Amino acid sequence: MNLSEMTKKELYRLAVELNLANRSKMTKEELEQALDKAMSDNKTHSSTEQHKVHPSPVLPEKISPPEYPIPDRYQIDTAVLLPVNPRKEYVYWEVADNTVNRFKVQHESPEISFVLKVFGGNETDSGEELASVRVGRYGNWFFDLYVPDKMIWAEIGLMDNKGNYFAVAHSRKVRMPSDKISEMIDEETWMTVGEKIEDIYRLSGVNELDSAVPGSVRIFQEVMRFLETNASSSGTTAKREGR
Amino acid sequence: MSGCWMLVLHSHLPFVKHPEFDYFLEEHWLYEAISETYLPLLMNMKKLEEEGVPFRVTVSVTPPLADMLSDGMLMQRFEKYLDRLIELANKEKERTSGDRAQNRVAWMYLERFERLKEFYHGFLGRNVLNGYKYFMNKGSLEIITCGFTHGFLPLMNGDNAVRAQIELAVKSHEKKFGTPPKGIWLPECAYYAGLEKVLADYGIRYFFVDTHGVLYAKPRPRYGVYAPVYTSNGVAAFGRDYYSSKQVWSSKEGYPGDTCYRDFYRDIGYDLDSEYIAPYISPDGTRVFTGMKYHKITGNSEHKEIYDPEAAKSKTVEHAAHFAAEREKQIKELNGLMDRKPLVVSPYDAELFGHWWFEGPDFLANVFREIDKNPEITAVTPMEYLAEFPTNQMVEVNPSSWGDKGYYDVWLNSGNEWIYRHLHFMADAMVSLARMHSGTKEDFLNRALNQMARELFLAQSSDWAFLMTTETATEYSVRRTKEHIHNFLRLRELVDNRDFDYDFLMKLETKNSIFPEIDFRVYS
Incomplete structure (x- = not known):
């Protein structure tokens, strides 16, 4: 660790970890010196006990957290598409081993490939193919198709060694979110507010939404980062703050 | 208008x-x-x-x-927590007696915690x-x-x-x-x-x-x-x-960042001598927030001054007046545009x-x-x-x-996408089992299916996906998610095999006890 390359903030965090006295009143240089000293002292003593409670007989025993194994997949035929934002979609899929084996026999095709397709369109039509990728038996994929307001869905299928494609499962149709003010204006809007609508939108903050204030996300992240750097590393229970 | x-x-x-x-x-x-x-x-x-x-x-x-x-055990623990805060504040009152500014803050906490206790036991009836x-x-x-x-x-x-x-x-x-x-x-x-x-x-x-x-x-x-x-x-x-x-x-501009408000980070749980603070932090010695913090935000530097409760209080009046005036301005401007x-x-x-x-x-x-x-x-x-x-x-x-x-990115990204395959499978399995067994009078089946519904619900909390994204309480949130998936699948096996493992079931019923009145038929 090279102390001279660290910012004052980083030095301070380290000082908190080592529980240095008077650290809040120190300048950057003083922090650097004090840390340098504390760390070389530490090397000769035990290095971690310094800021911890001395173990006493009442301390709970360290129990390693229980393991909860879960399967990778479920041996089902499925494809699910979920929107992430107006420009991004997530798809996961799986083709069951049984389906694959049956297909191989039926189509006399020992070699097969898996194809993942994404379609866009309306509630009712059969849609237009927007993307098609070769994939594995199961997995997930992020697409970056920009289709605001469109209905969109995914399909997983098998292709035999002659290049014939057969659909296995498809997702529900989902409506993608929009990222702009609609062109659609109803008549009554013109009668009630007319052109003032632009001013109302300005007051609504439409020009600043890109830098939008997130819900609680930012503040939590900030606090958690702080805690992450300050929490000591002992204990079996997680030791971070959240909400 | x-x-x-x-x-x-x-x-x-x-x-x-x-x-x-x-x-x-x-x-x-x-x-x-x-x-x-x-x-x-x-x-x-x-x-x-x-x-x-x-x-x-x-x-x-x-x-x-x-x-x-409304949970008896948790609220009992809360009452104990509040008593320990009062105990700590009493010690702090003594410890800081040589420093007027700090002592005033210690007294503020003591009075505050005692008022909280009185309000909780009195007006709220616990x-x-x-x-x-x-x-x-x-x-x-x-x-x-x-x-x-x-x-x-x-x-x-x-x-x-x-x-x-x-x-x-x-x-x-x-x-x-x-x-x-x-x-x-x-x-x-x-x-x-x-x-x-x-x-x-x-x-x-x-x-x-x-x-x-x-x-x-x-x-x-x-x-x-x-x-x-x-x-x-x-x-x-x-x-x-x-x-x-x-x-x-x-x-940057938010009121909570004002220099005279109390600083969130400087807490005696991290700052004080470990032997003194030991009873009020994690028993394994991990330092945690105690809730007693003596400093004000002061400024951007690490140097923090002692908190002045009165000054902060009058700042809230000032900020409230500003907030109301801003709303009035906004409303007046809109009055000219709206009918x-x-x-x-x-x-x-x-x-x-x-x-x-x-x-x-x-x-x-x-x-x-x-x-x-x-x-x-x-x-x-x-x-x-x-x-x-x-x-x-x-x-x-x-x-x-x-x-x-502004969309779903926080809850669906490469760090947490893996959960959805499981959540969806569980929901589908729950629906078909609920339909199959909706008429059952069998005690174990009823309770196991109810517990499966609880495990599914608990796995669905957006908090876990959120915490995985913030990459901080990741370990706990991943473990919680896997725990509920695991429990659900295990119960499903028991139900499918008519294996009436009451020990396992009752352990889960006590631990993941949300909403005792749950009825799995909500999925049928």
Whole structure:
């Protein structure tokens, strides 16, 4: 660790970890010196006990957290598409081993490939193919198709060694979110507010939404980062703050 | 003309209960939220009532939170927690006796903790929900619900899971507050096209969306976010006002960053000698927040000065006056553009006030004192507003959330996408098992299926996906998610094989005990 390359903030965090006295009143240089000293002292003593409670007989025993194994997949035929934002979609899929084996026999095709397709369109039509990728038996994929307001869905299928494609499962149709003010204006809007609508939108903050204030996300992240750097590393229970 | 202002506070904590440990750090989220946010908010409301200052607050109390607030074990632990705070404050009063400035802060804490205790045992009768019910009955509080376990509804892949989240939320709300909810705070403010059908089926009259949920609606919203809109079946959507959110939330310009407010980070749990502070931090020696903090934000540097409670208090008056004046300015400007009273909706996480922003509850009370003096602004609840303005424009609300970037990114990205395959499989399996066994009278089957529903609900909490994204409480949230998936699949095996393993079942029933009245048939 090279102390001279660290910012004052980083030095301070380290000082908190080592529980240095008077650290809040120190300048950057003083922090650097004090840390340098504390760390070389530490090397000769035990290095971690310094800021911890001395173990006493009442301390709970360290129990390693229980393991909860879960399967990778479920041996089902499925494809699910979920929107992430107006420009991004997530798809996961799986083709069951049984389906694959049956297909191989039926189509006399020992070699097969898996194809993942994404379609866009309306509630009712059969849609237009927007993307098609070769994939594995199961997995997930992020697409970056920009289709605001469109209905969109995914399909997983098998292709035999002659290049014939057969659909296995498809997702529900989902409506993608929009990222702009609609062109659609109803008549009554013109009668009630007319052109003032632009001013109302300005007051609504439409020009600043890109830098939008997130819900609680930012503040939590900030606090958690702080805690992450300050929490000591002992204990079996997680030791971070959240909400 | 004049306008309306609507304060919405979303109170939520994920269900965290660990009877298997004497001390469990994440349980402290609850104890801190009660002592720092919920009680101070309710105490301020009581003060306003005594002063005769009218106020209107719309507050969500999510079902997991309501459940924890009624959980005997957890509340007993909270009472112990509060007693230890008082004990610590007493010691601190002695320790700091040589330093006037610090000693004043120690006394402030001692008095504060004792008042909290008195309020909790006295007015609240040892039940925090009593406070909410009291103000609900007075008409100043509109309590709304949320998803049953704060599940992220747009990522549930189908109506069954969404319906179950809403149906049980309504049932839980009715049980806790004696009346079905009229409104809902959608978990993470997350809306998808078609959700309103489910809401309408359960008697929900309104929900909230972020600014662009209304602003990007189709057709164009006539009044921007300054009036609610109706979805096609008459459920109203209220849009968040950007500027009033920013005033409080922004890390740069926001009120909570003022230099004389209390600093959140400097806490004696980290600062004081380990032997002295040992009884008040984690028993394994891990340092944690105690809630006793002596410094004010002071400035950007690490140098922090001692907190001055009186100066901070008068700052909340100043900020409240500024907030009200800004709303008045906004409303007057809108009056020139609209043919009806504009409505400014300001939703926040409740825990921001008090927990993160120590003086926040006082600030809110002062805002109501300011508004009471201001003839231009009326504080309203959603039902009051809809009663006055029952006619609203009908639009298609835009899918959105209030998370970073405004859509679903926070809850669906490469760090947490793996959960959805499992959540969807579980929901589908739950539906088919519920249909198959809906007539069963068998005790084990009934209870195992009920517990499966609980495990599924708990796995669905958006909190876990959120915490994975923030890459901080990752370990705990990954383990919680896997635990519920694992338990669910194990129970499913028991049910399929008619293997009546009561030991395993009862262990889960005690631990993951959310909503004892649950009936798995909600999925049938």
